[in-house]
Amino acid sequence: EWLGVSDLKGLRFADVGCGSGLFSLAARRLGARVHSFDFDPQSVGCARVLRDRYFRGDTDWMIDEGSVLDTAFIQSLGTFDVVYSWGVLHHTGAMWQAMANVTSLVAEGGKLFISIYNDVGVPSQRWTSIKRIYCKSPSPVQGIMLVTAGGYFLGKRILRRAFNFENPLVLPDFAARKRTRGMSVFHDLKDWVGGYPYEVAKPEGVFDFYKARGFALDRLMTCGAKHACNQFVFRRLPSEARSAAD
Numbered sequence: 001e002w003l004g005v006s007d008l009k010g011l012r013f014a015d016v017g018c019g020s021g022l023f024s025l026a027a028r029r030l031g032a033r034v035h036s037f038d039f040d041p042q043s044v045g046c047a048r049v050l051r052d053r054y055f056r057g058d059t060d061w062m063i064d065e066g067s068v069l070d071t072a073f074i075q076s077l078g079t080f081d082v083v084y085s086w087g088v089l090h091h092t093g094a095m096w097q098a099m100a101n102v103t104s105l106v107a108e109g110g111k112l113f114i115s116i117y118n119d120v121g122v123p124s125q126r127w128t129s130i131k132r133i134y135c136k137s138p139s140p141v142q143g144i145m146l147v148t149a150g151g152y153f154l155g156k157r158i159l160r161r162a163f164n165f166e167n168p169l170v171l172p173d174f175a176a177r178k179r180t181r182g183m184s185v186f187h188d189l190k191d192w193v194g195g196y197p198y199e200v201a202k203p204e205g206v207f208d209f210y211k212a213r214g215f216a217l218d219r220l221m222t223c224g225a226k227h228a229c230n231q232f233v234f235r236r237l238p239s240e241a242r243s244a245a246d
Contacts (some may be wrong), residue, residue, distance in 0.1 A: 008032035013083040017088030021047025037064040079107035095199035115229035119200035131196035
């Protein structure tokens with residue numbers, strides 16, 4: 001839907017920061033020739049298990065261990081019709097460099113599909129500090145921080161429901177959330193509180209960044225003033241169009 005196609009047959013698909021490999025698997029099932037890579041060796045191992053389970057011996061799904069911040073590695077991969085990096089670049093510790101590096105992976109006319117955490121000012125700075133403290137703290141302190149954060153989010157829900165004249169004591173459907181989110185509520189909370197490095201950007205900042213590098217915005221979904229991700233699909237303009245724009 002976001003790429004404006006019904007399948008990915010014949011397309012070259014790069015999964016930047018592939019994690020478990022689940023989205024690479026989806027892309028391969030949709031017919032793409034997939035190249036996945038991740039900085040984390042455990043993620044690479046997990047992706048390889050998925051490939052061996054569902055596409056054993058497949059030469060159209062390559063998986064490497066590598067960093068999006070490694071310019072030489074990125075340039076060795078060639079170009080792709082679709083470059084996908086959802087919720088990854090802002091966790092590299094050098095978000096703008098990572099955002100620049102992925103541009104070399106996108107073929108002319110190709111699509112770049114990314115999501116970047118929204119910059120909401122002071123609250124974003126506060127959460128950055130919390131995440132940094134969590135990752136530097138011993139396990140007992142981390143446990144206290146998780147309980148505190150869980151109470152904070154639950155309290156916000158109770159107040160919101162009360163304000164809307166709903167029963168504030170009705171707990172969320174944790175099982176349903178696990179099915180839709182893909183992880184348990186506990187791991188979701190731990191992922192949020194401990195997700196560091198963590199950087200943010202305003203939507204217009206991301207737009208301007210890629211416009212200056214010869215990309216046009218195809219689709220955008222912002223999250224308003226929330227602590228969530230803004231989603232972008234950019235299209236790399238042909239060289240003659242970029243020259244005319246300059």
